[in-house]
Every structure is written in structure tokens, then in C-alpha cells.
Amino acid sequence: MNAPTNNASAQTQSRKADHIRICLEKDVQFNETTNGLAHYRFTHCCLPELDRNDIDISTNFLSKRLGAPLLISSMTGGTEQAGMINRRLAEVAQNYKFAMGVGSQRVALEKPQVAETFAVRKYAPDVLLFANVGAVQLNYKYGLDECLRIIEMLEADALILHINPLQECIQPKGDVNFKGLLEKISQLCNQLSVPVIAKEVGNGISGVMAEKLISAGVSVIDVAGAGGTSWAKVEGERAETSLQRRLGRTFADWGLPTAECIIEIRTIAPHIPLIASGGLRHGLDVAKVLALGADIAGLAMPFLQAAVLSEAAVYDLAEVLIAEMITVLFCTGNANLEQLKQSGSLQRIQ
Numbered sequence: 451m452n453a454p455t456n457n458a459s460a461q462t463q464s465r466k467a468d469h470i471r472i473c474l475e476k477d478v479q480f481n482e483t484t485n486g487l488a489h490y491r492f493t494h495c496c497l498p499e500l501d502r503n504d505i506d507i508s509t510n511f512l513s514k515r516l517g518a519p520l521l522i523s524s525m526t527g528g529t530e531q532a533g534m535i536n537r538r539l540a541e542v543a544q545n546y547k548f549a550m551g552v553g554s555q556r557v558a559l560e561k562p563q564v565a566e567t568f569a570v571r572k573y574a575p576d577v578l579l580f581a582n583v584g585a586v587q588l589n590y591k592y593g594l595d596e597c598l599r600i601i602e603m604l605e606a607d608a609l610i611l612h613i614n615p616l617q618e619c620i621q622p623k624g625d626v627n628f629k630g631l632l633e634k635i636s637q638l639c640n641q642l643s644v645p646v647i648a649k650e651v652g653n654g655i656s657g658v659m660a661e662k663l664i665s666a667g668v669s670v671i672d673v674a675g676a677g678g679t680s681w682a683k684v685e686g687e688r689a690e691t692s693l694q695r696r697l698g699r700t701f702a703d704w705g706l707p708t709a710e711c712i713i714e715i716r717t718i719a720p721h722i723p724l725i726a727s728g729g730l731r732h733g734l735d736v737a738k739v740l741a742l743g744a745d746i747a748g749l750a751m752p753f754l755q756a757a758v759l760s761e762a763a764v765y766d767l768a769e770v771l772i773a774e775m776i777t778v779l780f781c782t783g784n785a786n787l788e789q790l791k792q793s794g795s796l797q798r799i800q
Contacts, residue, residue, distance in 0.1 A: 607644060676708065
């Protein structure tokens with residue numbers, strides 16, 4: 451890969467800082483399109499015949515045991531603030547045995563001195579940890595070597611290739627050449643020794659697209675459906691032209707609801723490891739996506755909001771999410787996650 455210019459590195463780093471600021475300070479959530487989970491309700495069990503203290507929410511994912519079916523979804527890196535956020539998140543992931551991803555590591559290849567802001571393995575030696583880079587970079591001189599460096603930087607267990615065509619369309623100086631990417635993803639999957647995770651960034655992965663990605667060799671799908679943070683809105687806030695601002699408004703609610711993505715993908719791929727993310731805000735949401743067929747659930751915004759406050763706030767959030775999940779299992783009469791998935795206690799109501 452050709453060395454990037456200092457200006458390109460600075461632009462990438464500035465974009466990272468902008469994303470955190472905008473997500474925390476601006477209204478960049480979906481307004482009309484939801485995650486689809488409000489259409490479902492658990493059937494209450496008034497006599498669970500369980501001791502709540504015995505309920506087990508641990509699970510296996512990618513050959514690792516997780517203390518709960520939770521992924522701290524990919525968010526950030528590349529700035530001093532991002533490094534602090536990643537450290538706090540990693541410490542909580544280690545304590546509760548959550549999985550964790552980091553934000554796109556492209557900036558760390560362009561500017562190696564910021565690699566430390568991603569290097570969280572020392573804080574989380576035992577967690578399931580995901581490296582991350584944009585799939586479209588495979589069309590911009592990235593290849594096996596760059597992906598290996600990204601994985602090594604994190605000592606990662608898997609590599610996320612995030613797929614974000616809408617965001618790139620609106621982002622100033624976005625990378626919009628997605629031609630031939632599926633073949634390059636296939637080649638990379640065949641060359642890497644770690645699993646590759648295909649992840650959208652909030653617009654969803656349909657069953658049809660999941661089938662193509664799985665056929666290309668992708669090992670895990672993260673649906674990253676609509677209903678949470680709208681990256682069209684985020685990039686609209688960063689717009690340098692009136693056209694970009696207009697695109698951000700027009701496509702603010704573009705995407706496939708998270709619930710629909712899960713159902714479609716499970717129909718065509720019953721056994722593929724499946725992560726549900728996109729607008730999940732609490733443990734009840736987590737329980738619903740698991741009952742719909744996901745293996746684990748990814749949350750980003752709640753963890754970001756907590757991590758910028760304090761370490762204690764992240765620990766408090768983890769305790770709340772766990773308590774909410776256990777309460778769902780208790781009040782549906784299920785002792786563990788497998789029972790919840792098989793129980794049929796989640797019903798569509800609309």
C-alpha cells in the first residue's frame with residue numbers, strides 16, 4: 451500500500467473526532483424507521499418455577515465462552531478521547547466476558563502513532579476481540595498485508611469488514627467504488643486464518659446479500675440494521691456542500707429494520723453465526739433479537755454514552771443490561787438462552 455499523505459491521515463483522524471462529537475451532541479437517530487422490535491412481545495409467565503439467581507445467560511460464540519450474549523459494537527479509535535473510550539470499554543468487556551470490536555483501524559495504518567488507541571488486548575486479555583476495516587478499502591490499495599497488520603495490531607480473534615455504501619455516498623470525499631468487492635472479499639476470506647465478519651453500519655443486510663456474502667466465505671454476519679444511529683444524518687452534519695446536506699436529510703431513514711434482517715437471514719442460513727445490532731438500547735431488545743434467531747447482540751450508542759462519562763458508568767450499564775436480560779428469562783420461565791430461543795415465548799403483535 452502506498453504511504454498516505456499527512457493531509458489524508460489528518461483528515462481521517464479528524465473524521466473520527468467528528469463522529470464521536472456528532473453522535474453525542476446531535477440528533478442523528480432514525481426517526482421514522484425503527485429496529486422493528488416493537489412489533490414483538492414476550493408472553494409473560496406468572497409462575498416461572500425458577501430461582502432467578504440460577505438463570506444462566508452465558509453462551510458460546512466463535513469458540514469462546516461469553517458471560518453474556520453481548521458485543522460492545524465497533525465505535526472508535528485514532529484520537530486521545532477514542533483511546534480512553536476503548537480502554538474503558540475493554541476493561542468492562544474483560545470483567546463481564548463480553549465480546550468487543552473497535553472502530554475502523556484504517557487511521558492506524560495511515561498514522562501508526564495512533565495505533566495505541568486501538569491496542570486494547572492488554573486490558574482485555576481473554577475477550578473475543580474484533581479488528582475492523584472498511585470492505586471498500588479493498589478497492590483502494592488495501593489487501594492481505596494491511597488486513598494482517600490490522601489483526602496483529604489488536605491481537606484479534608476475527609476481522610470485521612464493514613460495508614457502508616450509503617455513508618460513503620454522503621461522506622465528504624467518500625470512497626464509492628464498490629465494483630468487484632465480493633470477489634475481493636472472497637479472496638481475503640480464503641487467505642486469512644481468522645473468521646471474517648461482514649457488518650453493515652446501520653442500514654441492514656438482507657437475506658439475499660447475506661447469502662452472497664456467505665457464499666464468498668464470510669463466517670459471520672452482523673446485520674447492523676436500521677433503527678439506531680443514522681450515518682446518513684451523521685455525515686450530513688459533516689457536510690461540506692449543500693448537496694451532501696440534502697443527501698443526509700433525504701436518506702436519514704434509509705435501511706432495513708434489524709428484526710427483518712434477522713428473520714430473512716435465518717430463513718436462508720439457519721446456522722451461520724449471527725450478530726444482531728442496530729438500534730438496540732436495553733436488555734429487552736437483546737432478548738428479543740436472540741429469540742428471533744441472533745446468537746449475540748451488539749450495542750454501540752449506550753456504551754459510547756456511558757464511556758464518555760466515566761468507568762463507573764460503563765460498569766453500571768453492564769449491570770443494567772445483564773439484569774434486564776435475566777429478568778426477561780425469569781418472566782418467560784426460561785433458565786438459559788437456549789430455552790429462551792426454543793420457547794416460542796416471543797410473539798408478533800402487529
